[in-house]
Amino acid sequence: MKFYNSYIELGAQFFQRVSPDKVPNPQLLLWNNVLADDLSITPALQNDHELLAKYGSGNELPNGVNSIALAYSGHQFGHFNPNLGDGRAHLLGEMLDKKGIRRDIQLKGSGQTVFSRRGDGKCALAPALREYMMSEALYALGVPTSRCLSVVGTGELINRGLAKPGAVVTRVAASHIRVGSFQYFAARGDIDSLTALLDYTIERHFPEIDDSSLNNADADSTKISNQKPSQEQRILQFLEKAIDKQITLITQWLRIGFIHGVMNTDNTAISGETIDFGPCAMMGTYDNKASFSSIDEYGRYAFGNQGKIGQWNMAKLADCLLVLLNDTAEKDADNNIEDEVNQEKTLESIEAIIQQYTSKFDQAYYAMYAKKLGISDIGENHITLINDLLSLMQTQKLDYTQTFDSLTKSLSDSVKEKALVAEFGRWYKTWMDTLNQLSITKPEAEALMSKSNPLVIPRNHHIEELLDRCELIVTDNMNSNTSNNPIVSDIVNDFLQVICSPYKELTNTKYYQEAPQDKDQYYQTFCGT
Structure with a gap:
C-alpha cells in the first residue's frame, strides 16, 4: 500500500x-x-x-x-x-x-x-x-x-x-474537498489559502481547465503554449464544471429514487460523488415530497427538492469564488476604470452561471426520465408525457422502482402490457404512440430502459433488517467473548450479491424486490453521530 x-x-x-x-x-x-x-x-x-x-x-x-x-x-x-x-x-x-x-x-x-x-x-x-x-x-x-x-x-x-x-x-x-472547504477560507478572508485550494482542486479534478491544448483545440498549434486561461476564466470554468458534476449526480439520484437526506454544503463533494450516507434512504412509493431523515424536520432535502438544493449549494460555492474574482479584478483593474465596475462585471458573470443551472438541470432531468421510457432524444412533447406519468404515480401511490420495471417488461410481455393498459389507460397509449412516432421499436426501447430502470434497489426495510441482524451478532460476540464475525460478512455479502447486480435477474433477486407492507409510512433514518 x-x-x-x-x-x-x-x-x-x-x-x-x-x-x-x-x-x-x-x-x-x-x-x-x-x-x-x-x-x-x-x-x-x-x-x-x-x-x-x-x-x-x-x-x-x-x-x-x-x-x-x-x-x-x-x-x-x-x-x-x-x-x-x-x-x-x-x-x-x-x-x-x-x-x-x-x-x-x-x-x-x-x-x-x-x-x-x-x-x-x-x-x-x-x-x-x-x-x-x-x-x-x-x-x-x-x-x-x-x-x-x-x-x-x-x-x-x-x-x-x-x-x-x-x-x-x-x-x-x-x-x-467540499463546498464547505472553500467556505472555510472565504469566511476568514484568507485569499491565499482560497487560491491554493482552487489551484489544488483544479489540478486534481479539472486539469483540463489549465491544459491549454484542450482549451484551444482549434487554435494555431504554434500559439497554444501562450494561451493559458486567465484567473477569471479559470474560476468561471471551475464553477461551471462543478455545477455540471452536481447536476449529473443529482439526476442519477433521482433516477433510482435515492434521497441523500442531509445535503449540507459540508456534505457536497466538489468531485460530484455521493458522500456521507448517515440519514439516506430509498424512495419506495413515489412521492415528490418523500423525506425520511429525522433531522430534516421541514423536508428541506426531500426527494423532489434535491435539484433545487444543488443549485443553492452551488450558489454558496459561487459566493466563495466571488471573493477570488473580486480580488483578481482589483489586481487587474485598469487605472482608468473604477474597481466597482470590475466587481459588477464579475458578479454578473457568476450570477449568469448560477442562473444557467436551472435550464441545465431541467434538460438533464427530462433526458434522464426519457431514457427511463425508452426515448433517447428528449423533445418538448415528451416533457408532458413524463410529467403526466409522475403525476399518475403520485396520485395512485405507485412504487417507483416496480412501476418502471413493469413498464420496461411490458414491451415484451403481453400480460404485463395488458395490466398496464388497464392501470394507466390513455397515458400508456400515448407512450406507445410516442415510440411509434419516433420510429423506436419495442425491443430498442426495452434495451434502453433496461439500462436505466433497475430490477432491485437497496430497500429501506431490507437494509434495516440486515443492520439489526448484524448488530445482534456483533453484540452477542462481544458479550460471549467469541468470534463469529464471518457470519456478518456472509449476511451482508448475500444481500450485496443481488444489490450489486441491479439490472440482471439472479436466483435471489426476487427476495429483495418486494415493497414494505406499510410503504415506509413510519420509516425514519438517523445521522449516526
Whole structure:
C-alpha cells in the first residue's frame, strides 16, 4: 500500500495533524476485495485479516501515512457554521488506483479531533454498515459515489441513547474537498489559502481547465503554449464544471429514487460523488415530497427538492469564488476604470452561471426520465408525457422502482402490457404512440430502459433488517467473548450479491424486490453521530 499526501502540502491551516484513537479489540467484519484489487492492494495483505483489522481501525497505520483531520465550514439546513471539519474522521492519505487516479483513503469513526465539538468521534456499527452497503449499491447502480474498503468492529460500546457496538469504516473517495472547504477560507478572508485550494482542486479534478491544448483545440498549434486561461476564466470554468458534476449526480439520484437526506454544503463533494450516507434512504412509493431523515424536520432535502438544493449549494460555492474574482479584478483593474465596475462585471458573470443551472438541470432531468421510457432524444412533447406519468404515480401511490420495471417488461410481455393498459389507460397509449412516432421499436426501447430502470434497489426495510441482524451478532460476540464475525460478512455479502447486480435477474433477486407492507409510512433514518 503506497500512500501519497498531497493535501498536506497546502499548509497547516487546512487540517489538524491527529492520529486515530486506539480501540480494544479490532475485528475485520467486511472487506471489499473488488475495490482492494482496483487499488492494487497485494493478495498477501488482503489475506492478513488481523493486520487489515489494525489498519482499518487505526490501531496501526501503514507506512507512508500522515493522519490528518480536514478543516471546513458548512451550511447545515441553511444555517452557516464557520467551524466544522472532520470531527470523527482521519484522512490517511491517497492511493493511486489501476487507472492512475488519485483516491483518498479515510477512516471514519476513528476518534476525536479538534473539530469534534461535543462529539465522541466514534461511529456505531449500523451507520458504518449502512455506508458500506449503500455506497456499493449506488456504485453498482451507476451513480457517482465514494465507496468503502472495510468495516472493522472496535470491540467497544458507544453511547447512542443505548449502548451500541462501535465500528470504523474505511472510505475511498475521489477527494474530500467540499463546498464547505472553500467556505472555510472565504469566511476568514484568507485569499491565499482560497487560491491554493482552487489551484489544488483544479489540478486534481479539472486539469483540463489549465491544459491549454484542450482549451484551444482549434487554435494555431504554434500559439497554444501562450494561451493559458486567465484567473477569471479559470474560476468561471471551475464553477461551471462543478455545477455540471452536481447536476449529473443529482439526476442519477433521482433516477433510482435515492434521497441523500442531509445535503449540507459540508456534505457536497466538489468531485460530484455521493458522500456521507448517515440519514439516506430509498424512495419506495413515489412521492415528490418523500423525506425520511429525522433531522430534516421541514423536508428541506426531500426527494423532489434535491435539484433545487444543488443549485443553492452551488450558489454558496459561487459566493466563495466571488471573493477570488473580486480580488483578481482589483489586481487587474485598469487605472482608468473604477474597481466597482470590475466587481459588477464579475458578479454578473457568476450570477449568469448560477442562473444557467436551472435550464441545465431541467434538460438533464427530462433526458434522464426519457431514457427511463425508452426515448433517447428528449423533445418538448415528451416533457408532458413524463410529467403526466409522475403525476399518475403520485396520485395512485405507485412504487417507483416496480412501476418502471413493469413498464420496461411490458414491451415484451403481453400480460404485463395488458395490466398496464388497464392501470394507466390513455397515458400508456400515448407512450406507445410516442415510440411509434419516433420510429423506436419495442425491443430498442426495452434495451434502453433496461439500462436505466433497475430490477432491485437497496430497500429501506431490507437494509434495516440486515443492520439489526448484524448488530445482534456483533453484540452477542462481544458479550460471549467469541468470534463469529464471518457470519456478518456472509449476511451482508448475500444481500450485496443481488444489490450489486441491479439490472440482471439472479436466483435471489426476487427476495429483495418486494415493497414494505406499510410503504415506509413510519420509516425514519438517523445521522449516526
